[in-house]
Amino acid sequence: MAGNQYEIIAWDLDGTLSHSLPDIAASLNMTLSEEGYPLLDEARIQSYLGDGVSALVERALSCSLSGNADFCLEKTMLKRVTDRYRDIYAANCTKRSRLYDGIPQILQQLSHKKQAIITNKPMLMTGRMLEHYQIVSFFGIVIAGDSLPQRKPHPEPVQLALRHFQKKAENMILIGDSTVDIATARNAGIAIAAVTWGYTDLETLAEAQPDFIIHKPEELLSIFN
Template sequence: MHPALAGISLVVFDLDGTLIDSAPDLAVAVDATLAERDLLPAGVDKVRHWVGNGSHKLVERALADALGAAAESLDAGEIDAAHDRFLAYYADAPCERTQLYDGVHECLEAMRERNIACVLVTNKPVAFLPAILEQFTLASFFALTLGGDSLSEKKPHPAPLLHAAEHTGVAPARALMVGDSRHDVQAGKAAGFRTLAVTYGYNHGEPIADSAPDHVTDSLAVLAAD
């Protein structure tokens, strides 16, 4: 068994950039939102750098980039309006171009076989989760799924992770946070979880090792190994 799982009874997984590559569909919705305002498209490469703090922050970053302005200078009402349009576009097609990363199903099947509880904690709005989980047949693996708007706080705040631990009856010291960004690592450390980070996701262009997770891997398949 991978050393990250030694003594672990709960694994909390991030979604975007960890289990799924959702950036292509997010980029389509972002670019449609920008097009309504006669702004140039951002494209998927920029969107990959902006994902991680929830959809509202994603739209804020896209508007700031397209307008060549600081995010702090943007009108809050304009951001809110653009965010509403983004949500509508994304709801129309949340998984047309999204792909499941290699090793995900093997990893989750292994957790089930070992009776290790799994919880999904993402900053993506919870309304989008059912369709995505159904698309990739992931729902049955999770004892609980939390979106960025499920609680009053979202990652990097530890509250969602602590809620997951309480829900499953597992002490934080026996829990592992698996994610792709510094926000996941920060949330895991703040909650008293062990942390494992994947190298392939969205981390604002920074090497995930810089966030000093307890473990780093190129594939979740390593968690399925005996």
């Protein structure tokens, strides 16, 4: 498809627009420390990203307690720790996070397109980060992990964006850094550009067969020429 047919650009947030890992990891380890549990290194926490807060905390807590991210946890404890992490992260989500180099310029250069955020991050933190980065005005709709009953990789967030802009699936491309984003696009029948500066290695992204693999933000412009 010619790039000029992509009238809607949907962006993932963490690992695509924003290098958010430092604040996520610090907040998660602060939560574990309060509970008296062993801390985790950033690389391990990075491997747990992509499926939302609940999955992140469950994997991290399981690993901290047992060394196994699939360790079965008691539901009441998991909810308590997850709620505490949400509070800590909400207060710290803009401390060390930053936009990747070149992202503000790309958002401006693509501002003639309709743009959206589709993230599994909760709306509270998403909104705070977009305001902090002063980029919220670029997006016609922001769809967070708690905006709908379903989140990525379910197609519902994409379908909401399409309804909002009154466009068809062939008119939309999702830009993200994870296999969750690739699966989301496939499930929704839209195009996907996978970026390599985020939290998933190139080999894993390539195996998932996105429509485009992008190594630098400025390369995104070639899709729309």
